[in-house]
Amino acid sequence: MHGWCGKILRVNLGDQTTDELRLDPQIYARNLGGKGLAGELLFEHFQRRWDDPQMPLVLMTGPLNNTSSPTSGRMTVMSRSPLTGTICDASVGGKMGTMLKRAGYDGIILSGKSRSWSGLLISESGVSFTDATQLNGLGISDIHTHLQAAPGMGKAAHAMIGPAAEQGVRYAAIVFDGHYFAGRGGLGLVMAEKKLKYISVAGQQKTAVFDSEELKGAQEEIYRLVAASPILTGDLGISNYGTGALYDLMRSRRMMPTANFRQTYFEPSAAMNAAAYKKRYKTKKFGCAGCHILCKKVGAKGEIIPEFETMSHFSALIGNPDLDAVVEANRICNEAGMDTISAGVTLATYAEISGQELGPEKLLKLLADIAAGRGEGAALGQGSLHFATEAGCPEVAMVSKGMEFPAYDPRGAQGMALAYATSTRGGCHLRAYPISHEILRKPVATDRFSLSGKARIIKISEDMNAVVDSLTACKFLFFAASLEEYARALYAVTGMQTSAQQLLTIGERIYYRERIMNARNGFSAKDDDIPLRFFEQSGSSSETIQIAPVNRQEFLQERAAYYRIRGLDENGLPTAEKCAALGLSC
């Protein structure tokens, strides 16, 4: 086999046994890896509760990991979400994807539940279990330092959970190599439920490549496009400023979620942009294995500079004008191992319901309380919808399917309204990311204030991103490159003859399978929606930019069109006919 290792490690944490799963090559070809292969392996388990010991937590690499294909350092983590009850996959960077392949595995399936907190060590020479009790209560950086100090593990990849997961926070993350988050949906809590504190992986194996010269050609094509992309490598792009480069754009387009999405413009934001962080913290760049863009930023004193979503939600969404407080809030979340988007929105929900303003002090205290599961933090750790429902006003929770929205107000980029609604893991921007064309003009610009024709665009983008997360590549690269170039890279690595459009068909099958899994757990059209606030209230318009509510009727028309295009029934449920066409059991 080229590209894939051909074996997946199965770990039963209950009796601490392991074995190797070897799949038919056709299954690899139909699912690619990452999100696709993880979905295939979870399919039969999906009616299990997230906290059922037999509900697997899957870590899966892709065929491009551990090769010279650009941005091939990512991988997927997937299970069922404690926050939403939907399927939940996260694409994560760092070096775990590379290291797993070097250890000889395409992925890991974790099931069962350990009797006490344990760790898992994986290398070419074998798998062993450790007692991890001593790591309880430690912050992520201490845990990471401890894991790196283990003999022979200095250069290993490490996945870990922090105090938030131990305390039952439903948006607890799994943190890779100290800095890279499988952030959304509470996958960290799934790992905690299994009493698994960390996974360390080391290896040195090379991945067999089908045609190295062809891979070099594909690599050149992709690098050429990246160099031509102002968003990635331009002077003002992500390579220089991190994802925070988007902050000014959201401000200038008047679509920055402010005051729990009651407004879309935050006056102090002009002084809180990526340039301000760069100047104040004298930032340097770092990033994932196998990537030359290096989108992450660290300050001269080691401060981790927040990503765009964090910058926005810990400033505009909760009304905080203090730059240092944003950095500190980010640090608290990172150390606790919890998702900053859900934390930010949940705090904004709290502020709206309680009528309180969250100054820096209150903000930081509440975050620390969430991480520690104490006081009001215990309830806030259950997420925005749970908190608002308990308070008797679920409509205040800015969520879809129970997952909190990131920092793009759908009134300023209306394709986002449909994308949030149809996302299989809830209020997530990454499934279709219409911001790419509605705001960033890639591949070309579309009208951000219109839903016209967006159903098909959203569907195609979901399919495309399902492929990207299965390969497993970085979505940022697709501001520049396309599946055309990655089809060549995939052929070069695996020998699999394919094309951009054939890959989209694979993506369509992967995404449809997620709809089936959600439908089995009761999700339907009633869940493919966004809060009424976006249909009833305007955003913060200026003299030249009108931020009007999303037209409810147009939204429903376009959602109905989406169902027809995706081959779902009027209630958003899978059909036997489409399942048969895609070779899926309905």
Add this chain to the structure above:
Amino acid sequence: MRCIGVIMLKLLNKYAQKLVVHGLCAQDSPLVGGVNDVVLWNRKDPRSAELERIITGLNINSMIFARPVEPFASILDYHCRNSESEFVPEDTETRTFLHSIPVARTLTATEIIPLLQKRTGCVIEGQGIICSGTVSPEQAFVVFSSIIFSAFVKFFVDFAYALHSGTADEEAKNMLPELLAAYDQFLPTSPATALETGPFSMPDEILQAMITAGQATVDARMVDSFFGNISYFANEHVYISQTGSSMDELASCIDACPLDNSASTGITASSELVAHRDIYLAGDQRAILHGHPKFSVIMSMLCFEHNCENRGKCHIRCNKQRFVDDIPIIPGEVGTGPRGLSHTLPPAVQGRRGAIVYGHGVFTVGKHDFCTPFANLAKIEKSCREAYLKLITESASLPRF
């Protein structure tokens, strides 16, 4: 639904009309389809049924099928006759975006679907070009226009090299007079509306001057589809067209980027922002215009140096100092990469009217406004066309054109 359908139809008609206005197709030629949950066309045509079969076989949202006007139609057919399954021009457009141009013999779903699964456009011998988009018909329009550009450049570049090596085929030689005659209508013209005279300092007048100059550059056929860019330097800001913006639709597509990078709003600015900025920082220029006039691109790709160690890498490396008149021809890829034109262009235009980037296009500069850059863009293209005709006339016993 009706409202949404009307918006889609408007978009289809816009790009059908744009193909005509840009002089690429005759009025009754473009068939532009858009797909949401149903397929809509800009007009009725007996071939729509087959085109819809193609659409059904692909995950796309738009399609353009049209026969270009002369000389482009004949050039495309020539390439089809001389290619087994695809042809590969070597200009920047192809190298960066198209990669290769597939060739089909019939307009049938069976033949076209596999080609459009791999690439976003292909040529059908004797019938025209078919292109697709996944977000907007604008993508299909851009690919359509790029295929014409790249095929045109390839024909004339290949022909000059073939003449030089004594291998030019009779078919190409016989086609040449008619092709050149048909191309006369695409030669640069004076702007229909006078360009504003500068210097400018108020943002409104800067934007207006850029909008006028952008439109004039498209009208003068010195740039295709949404390629090319334009900028102006004032108030410690570079005002520059956005990435992927059409030069004839610049209203609300211009970013003001502060020199000190204190805001990243300009993340959507052209990929050549750094090159423009460094030109301004190195001298007293205030206006830059970048177009893709075809003969300038063709001449940039013609070098007859024997046994050159850089042969095949001219787009990124060249040891020679090459000129058309006083205009240097330089290597450099799009953007800011290590081999990017952001490194080669700024020093090359110092003290000059402009520069030609190999296989890519022309950059011209002005100290006050866009009048001089526009005039020089046209002059450089004229010089390059004359130089090309002289070159092929001298390379073979061809009649003077």
